Every structure is written in structure tokens, then in C-alpha cells.
Amino acid sequence: MPCTVGSLTEYGHLRGQVRLPTGHLVVCGCVAIRGGDDSGDWLDFYVPLGALDHAGVAHWDGRPFFRSSVLDDWLATIGAETFKSAPFSLGVIGFEVSGCTNASTLRGKLPQTRGIGYLLPQGDDVLRYGAVNTESF
Incomplete structure (x- = not known):
């Protein structure tokens, strides 16, 4: 499933793969966090530390x-x-x-x-x- 506003709205948390600048393909995630107050909305994109380990990227x-x-x-x-x-x-x-x-x-x-x-x-x-x-x- 592509990471789009629609898919984030429907599912809230998406997981997939991304190619690091090193060329390694690793798992990643993206989650939309709706603030509902003065904090606003947040979009978090992340690569787990274990994925960086697996790709040999020092973290x-x-x-x-x-x-x-x-x-x-x-x-x-x-x-x-x-x-x-x-x-x-x-x-x-x-x-x-x-x-x-x-x-x-x-x-x-x-x-x-x-x-x-x-x-x-x-x-x-x-x-x-x-x-x-x-x-x-």
C-alpha cells in the first residue's frame, strides 16, 4: 500500500520498505498523530534501529x-x-x-x-x- 494521506487516514500507521542512502533496502514506518489541540498534527517517518543494524549502518x-x-x-x-x-x-x-x-x-x-x-x-x-x-x- 502506498504511503498517502488517504492510507494514513484509513490505517493510521503504515509499514513498508525504503532504500537508505547506502543503497540498503530496509523496513520503515510512518504514522500520523493527530494533535486535536495546540500541538498540531505530526507525521513520523522512522527506520527501526534493528534495520540500521541489519544494513550495517552505525547508529x-x-x-x-x-x-x-x-x-x-x-x-x-x-x-x-x-x-x-x-x-x-x-x-x-x-x-x-x-x-x-x-x-x-x-x-x-x-x-x-x-x-x-x-x-x-x-x-x-x-x-x-x-x-x-x-x-x-
Whole structure:
């Protein structure tokens, strides 16, 4: 089943496969979380750590929140493609980042120090990517 707004609405949680930037085909998931309050709606796309293990992709180096610029940039590309057909007010990239901030808190500005990646709209069809620039979360 393709990952579409309709399939997410009907099933809520989809599982499938995705090709990592390394070329490995791994399992993945996507879940829509409806806020119903000021938190808004969230779309979580994820690759389980076991899938990264199976593909030989390092995902932990002793730090509490592992960073991979290759995977972060890949996820940012997915987010930018998604934005073209389904604009959003904020995207965050990292390990377990759902609900960690919101667009109204950022007020259209990227934090100067970033322990996670941000996809922040700058106008109607411009999306700015602020990559991680610090070691801490």
C-alpha cells in the first residue's frame, strides 16, 4: 500500500520498505498523530534501529543522541519532497524528536544552536533546512 494521506487516514500507521542512502533496502514506518489541540498534527517517518543494524549502518557511538549527517540530510530531502505536495509548518529530524518543539515557539527562525535538524518554511514554497550544528540534544 502506498504511503498517502488517504492510507494514513484509513490505517493510521503504515509499514513498508525504503532504500537508505547506502543503497540498503530496509523496513520503515510512518504514522500520523493527530494533535486535536495546540500541538498540531505530526507525521513520523522512522527506520527501526534493528534495520540500521541489519544494513550495517552505525547508529550509536556512545553519545546519548547519535547523529548521522548522511541520514539527517537524506531525511531532510524526504521532508523537502513531502513539503512540495503537503506543506507543513515545521519538520524536525533526529532520534525520538516528535513533539520536542513547535512552529509557534520558533516563530519562523531557526535556533542558532541545533542538536536536531529543522525544516522550517520561509514563505509559501521555500523550505529552509537547519542541520545539526552541536553535539548535544
